[in-house]
Amino acid sequence: MWLNPDQPTGAGYHGLRFVYGTSSLGYNTIHKWVGLGYDAMVLVTGATGFVGRTVIRYLAASGYPVRCLVRNNMSGLRLPRDLTVFVTAGSLSDTEVIRNALLGVETVIHLASADWQGLETGLIDVDHAGSRELLKVAVEANVRRIVYLSHLGADRASAFSVHKIKGIVEEFIRRSGIPHTIIRSALLYGEEDSFTNAAAALLRVVPVVCPLPGSGQVLLQPLWVGDLATCIVRSLADDSLVNRTISVGGPEFLSLASVAHLIMQQIGVRRIIMGTPHPYLRWMVQRLRPLLSNSPLTTHWLDHVAVNRTCEVNSMPRYFDIKPAVFEHTIGYLTKGKWRSDLDLLLGRSSMELVKSRESLKPKS
Numbered sequence: 415m416w417l418n419p420d421q422p423t424g425a426g427y428h429g430l431r432f433v434y435g436t437s438s439l440g441y442n443t444i445h446k447w448v449g450l451g452y453d454a455m456v457l458v459t460g461a462t463g464f465v466g467r468t469v470i471r472y473l474a475a476s477g478y479p480v481r482c483l484v485r486n487n488m489s490g491l492r493l494p495r496d497l498t499v500f501v502t503a504g505s506l507s508d509t510e511v512i513r514n515a516l517l518g519v520e521t522v523i524h525l526a527s528a529d530w531q532g533l534e535t536g537l538i539d540v541d542h543a544g545s546r547e548l549l550k551v552a553v554e555a556n557v558r559r560i561v562y563l564s565h566l567g568a569d570r571a572s573a574f575s576v577h578k579i580k581g582i583v584e585e586f587i588r589r590s591g592i593p594h595t596i597i598r599s600a601l602l603y604g605e606e607d608s609f610t611n612a613a614a615a616l617l618r619v620v621p622v623v624c625p626l627p628g629s630g631q632v633l634l635q636p637l638w639v640g641d642l643a644t645c646i647v648r649s650l651a652d653d654s655l656v657n658r659t660i661s662v663g664g665p666e667f668l669s670l671a672s673v674a675h676l677i678m679q680q681i682g683v684r685r686i687i688m689g690t691p692h693p694y695l696r697w698m699v700q701r702l703r704p705l706l707s708n709s710p711l712t713t714h715w716l717d718h719v720a721v722n723r724t725c726e727v728n729s730m731p732r733y734f735d736i737k738p739a740v741f742e743h744t745i746g747y748l749t750k751g752k753w754r755s756d757l758d759l760l761l762g763r764s765s766m767e768l769v770k771s772r773e774s775l776k777p778k779s
């Protein structure tokens with residue numbers, strides 16, 4: 415049964431009801447409390463992130479009871495307010511927290527990552543060490559399935575740190591013995607992303623020119639986050655995807671310059687595309703990093719657009735029976751922003767407020 419998350423029915427949609435901590439609630443209690451016919455609790459790590467918030471909405475709409483691992487109560491505030499989810503608060507570095515989070519869990523969707531934080535130390539602590547700890551405890555807890563979201567280009571021999579770490583974590587997962595599905599995705603976009611929103615803000619804030627890494631001719635295959643969430647949910651019920659690594663992307667190859675043009679068209683600004691050498695941009699971003707610690711403009715972001723990041727265009731229909739959304743038709747959420755809030759976004763001051771203000775617009779039950 416595949417439900418449209420915009421038409422809430424059944425499980426998961428009981429208004430705002432977060433349950434913090436799992437240690438006092440046994441699995442049977444949870445099962446009865448929710449009153450569902452489902453046996454499988456799904457743990458989502460990184461549930462408060464851009465992808466995680468969409469994935470838990472789609473899981474709930476398909477009837478899965480969901481538990482979210484959130485770093486702390488503050489980041490828990492980023493969870494959609496109109497969903498009922500169970501919450502375990504704590505970090506992936508804490509074995510006890512992971513053990514509690516895995517109580518009664520059959521399936522793990524592993525999304526927690528420091529990818530967008532832009533720091534190597536984050537990748538080592540969260541992606542490398544955190545994933546290893548999660549897998550160790552998941553083996554002990556007899557988890558029956560893990561779905562891991564990786565990147566196109568993931569390879570333990572990659573020169574790009576995010577892609578290297580993703581390749582290493584993929585290997586950990588394959589060796590864990592837990593039945594798994596690894597989804598290597600193209601760059602994702604959607605209302606609360608760090609990709610199109612940052613690009614739109616940059617286009618509005620910088621006058622006359624639009625500096626793009628390289629010549630702007632690198633090819634991307636942007637994938638709408640809603641389509642990716644559907645893939646993840648469908649993969650849970652599809653045994654043919656067990657122990658496989660699947661690459662997915664949007665329905666078209668777009669150069670970075672075309673992506674910039676489409677965003678300009680959408681937000682109603684005109685800028686002259688100016689190719690900028692990668693090393694120069696990287697140097698600039700590194701120098702500005704101490705001032706822009708929460709900014710979405712990071713060297714990891716540059717890595718994502720450093721070389722072509724594409725796969726077969728028919729991957730989504732082929733593996734998941736999905737006709738993915740066309741980029742140009744799905745970026746309507748980008749509107750004429752305000753200069754001040756654009757600057758705040760680029761300086762890394764506003765992401766939390768952005769989410770809060772959007773959440774406050776949603777109807778509350």
Ligand SMILES: NC(=O)c1ccc[n+]([C@@H]2O[C@H](COP(=O)([O-])OP(=O)(O)OC[C@H]3O[C@@H](n4cnc5c(N)ncnc54)[C@H](OP(=O)(O)O)[C@@H]3O)[C@@H](O)[C@H]2O)c1
Nearest residue numbers: 460462463464465485489505506526527529563599601602
């Ligand atoms: N976005 C894309 O275009 C894209 C494409 C392909 C693959 N991916 C992969 O998909 C995953 C999710 O990406 P995203 O865009 O949703 O990233 P995101 O918005 O930065 O979310 C990252 C999540 O990880 C959590 N996290 C960070 N450190 C943690 C820790 N120590 N313990 C527990 N949780 C921790 C964050 O929690 P807080 O909210 O507390 O910070 C947040 O919920 C990542 O693995 C990413 O590499 C993303």
